[in-house]
Amino acid sequence: xxxxxxxxxxxxxxxxxxxxxxxxxxxxxxxxxxxxxxxxxxxxxxxxxxxxxxxxxxxxxxxxxxxxxxxxxxxxxxxxxxxxxxxxxxxxxxxxxxxxxxxxxxxxxxxxxxxxxxxxxxxxxxxxxxxxxxxxxxxxxxxxxxxxxxxxxxxxxxxxxxxxxxxxxxxxxxxxxxxxxxxxxxxxxxxxxxxxxxxxxxxxxxxxxxxxxxxxxxxxxxxxxxxxxxxxxxxxxxxxxxxxxxxxxxxxxxxxxxxxxxxxxxxxxxxxxxxxxxxxxxxxxxxxxxxxxxxxxxxxxxxxxxxxxxxxxxxxxxxxxxxxxxxxxxxxxxxxxxxxxxxxxxxxxxxxxxxxxxxxxxxxxxxxxxxxxxxxxxxxxxxxxxxxxxxxxxxxxxxxxxxxxxxxxxxxxxxxxxxxxxxxxxxxxxxxxxxxxxxxxxxxxxxxxxxxxxxxxxxx
Numbered sequence: 001x002x003x004x005x006x007x008x009x010x011x012x013x014x015x016x017x018x019x020x021x022x023x024x025x026x027x028x029x030x031x032x033x034x035x036x037x038x039x040x041x042x043x044x045x046x047x048x049x050x051x052x053x054x055x056x057x058x059x060x061x062x063x064x065x066x067x068x069x070x071x072x073x074x075x076x077x078x079x080x081x082x083x084x085x086x087x088x089x090x091x092x093x094x095x096x097x098x099x100x101x102x103x104x105x106x107x108x109x110x111x112x113x114x115x116x117x118x119x120x121x122x123x124x125x126x127x128x129x130x131x132x133x134x135x136x137x138x139x140x141x142x143x144x145x146x147x148x149x150x151x152x153x154x155x156x157x158x159x160x161x162x163x164x165x166x167x168x169x170x171x172x173x174x175x176x177x178x179x180x181x182x183x184x185x186x187x188x189x190x191x192x193x194x195x196x197x198x199x200x201x202x203x204x205x206x207x208x209x210x211x212x213x214x215x216x217x218x219x220x221x222x223x224x225x226x227x228x229x230x231x232x233x234x235x236x237x238x239x240x241x242x243x244x245x246x247x248x249x250x251x252x253x254x255x256x257x258x259x260x261x262x263x264x265x266x267x268x269x270x271x272x273x274x275x276x277x278x279x280x281x282x283x284x285x286x287x288x289x290x291x292x293x294x295x296x297x298x299x300x301x302x303x304x305x306x307x308x309x310x311x312x313x314x315x316x317x318x319x320x321x322x323x324x325x326x327x328x329x330x331x332x333x334x335x336x337x338x339x340x341x342x343x344x345x346x347x348x349x350x351x352x353x354x355x356x357x358x359x360x361x362x363x364x365x366x367x368x369x370x371x372x373x374x375x376x377x378x379x380x381x382x383x384x385x386x387x388x389x390x391x392x393x394x395x396x397x398x399x400x401x402x403x404x405x406x407x408x409x410x411x412x413x414x415x416x417x418x419x420x421x422x423x424x425x426x427x428x429x430x431x432x433x434x435x436x437x438x439x440x441x442x443x444x445x446x447x448x449x450x451x452x453x454x455x456x457x458x459x460x
């Protein structure tokens with residue numbers, strides 16, 4: 001079924017690229033780099049106009065900077081750039097981060113997949129809604145994922161001396177990756193957990209030295225004010241808190257109970273994975289759990305699920321991986337943009353949450369040793385019997401490691417379903433976390449949110 005000649009493969013890649021182009025041109029893709037405009041305006045106001053980090057708002061909206069002060073410190077180079085240059089830099093940084101993520105997930109033999117498989121993989125990734133939204137919002141989650149997976153690579157390859165530094169930096173930029181420090185503790189990697197904690201603390205202290213007032217405000221007020229980020233019941237919030245909020249259950253005790261149960265399941269599953277030495281599965285489970293327990297998990301935050309699909313393919317479940325991936329390409333949750341009443345609304349508006357929860361509960365983990373034993377049994381059964389005319393040979397028992405990089409071909413079944421999402425709606429929502437439904441009247445989804453500030457930035 002698959003082309004075998006170089007010419008036919010090239011034609012297939014070109015056809016896939018054309019289909020992706022039609023899809024992205026039909027289903028609204030660009031989010032006008034809204035998050036990047038928040039970063040850009042915050043840094044310019046802070047550096048050039050003596051403003052405070054958390055006082056800036058994108059004109060016409062109520063949205064401003066929500067990350068810890070260290071994130072603003074890292075974004076200081078934006079103060080030296082124009083708006084278009086900042087957009088180009090954002091795209092390049094995200095492309096570099098994507099390359100790091102794919103290289104780590106594909107494993108040390110990533111070159112053997114060749115241009116053909118990698119081209120198909122990139123076409124499929126371009127359909128993945130969380131990833132395309134990360135690029136078009138100018139978001140930082142892909143960079144954080146690369147930092148965290150860097151520690152996974154260090155632990156897997158036995159280069160654990162500096163493991164934890166990437167997690168510490170990611171946690172200093174955004175709090176959600178701090179759950180990976182818990183993973184290190186559960187795995188008994190106290191040194192790596194100490195490195196991560198020390199790096200996060202040092203980065204936070206540096207930000208406190210640079211701007212004590214902003215640091216004090218963030219940790220005492222801004223951190224606890226979820227209204228600065230957006231409505232909890234908004235359909236883009238695909239966390240457990242979002243599910244409860246859409247049900248009208250906004251009480252903190254119920255949410256805290258659900259989060260505690262989720263973390264217990266996560267701890268149990270992660271322990272099995274690390275006991276088997278399956279670090280990829282352990283990091284995938286932690287990424288899924290972080291998306292569930294975070295108060296707000298916008299759709300573009302779900303790039304943390306990418307390692308889970310690699311684990312599914314590696315475990316021999318490519319069809320399941322393709323089906324789940326296809327759903328995450330369709331923007332299906334936006335069908336319930338205006339309301340999520342009834343059973344269909346409850347199931348459909350939270351579709352991405354159900355996928356994340358299913359991955360946490362059912363992701364194959366802790367099976368590495370069983371696979372290795374099966375591999376050894378097969379090698380024993382098939383080992384040649386020495387004959388009198390030939391010297392005896394000893395079978396070499398190699399570890400069986402299915403290639404995670406094969407996700408490109410395995411996820412191919414998701415292409416058709418992903419393309420079907422182009423018929424959801426024709427008009428782009430200007431909601432910063434929106435996708436395919438008409439704009440609402442609130443500031444976050446105002447069609448006039450194109451900022452005077454970013455069109456005419458103040459002089460440096």
